[in-house]
Amino acid sequence: MKKANSRRDFIVDSTKTVIAVATGVVATGSLLESCTGPKKATGSGSYPKTGFIQEPLPYSYGCLVKSIDGTTMEIHYTKHAAAYAANLQDAAKNEGVDTGKPLEDVLARVSKFSTKMRNNGGGHYNHEMFWKSLSPTGGGKPSGKLLTGIESGFNSFDSFKTQFSDAGKNRFGSGWAWLYLDGDKKLKIGSTPNQDNPLMDVSDIKGLPVLGLDVWEHAYYLRYQNKRADYINAWWDVVNWGYIQNRYDSML
């Protein structure tokens, strides 16, 4: 159990706002009990499907503070990602999409829909995955089949980290870096602009996303300003490899 979120580190006021004294991060809600991160996904054996509604963040805003500050997390989740979800629901309503079916079905043929659907469907999918991909107890390296696949695809885990980081650093403007499984079941690294992702029929890279990194400035600028590389280096320390491994195992 980590001591960083022990009771003495926080002041709780009458509205249950929790203030992390040591870091200056302010978050609301259930920070006291939730910095242990999401429970390890049990692995249903099938590739996880995404709905059209924003799911709760699996930890509190300040819990990733070693890499991402709480204010950035709060704005990112409650403003940017929430807007993608709301605009996606609006586009789905206008374009006759059945929101009881997985979002993945729309992304696979997103060229048939509006730009609003592409931008917000991608935005919603990417962020839902991104939150689950992180954990206050993350970092380190994967194990099992994922580690084997990474080592055979990219020579070593360190080499993979360098290549993946470079994909994020070199993405011009806003976008995402990806580890994905291509049609030949090979692990590949690539990047997409804006909110596109490898599930989309319009994407230059195609396959199933294993791990995605948001390199939009809204993901890092409060702490890291223009220093995207510093954000990426710190981001590795909160990657939830248990979740990523389960995603990968479900694709094989």
Ligand code: MN
């Ligand atoms: Mn984002």
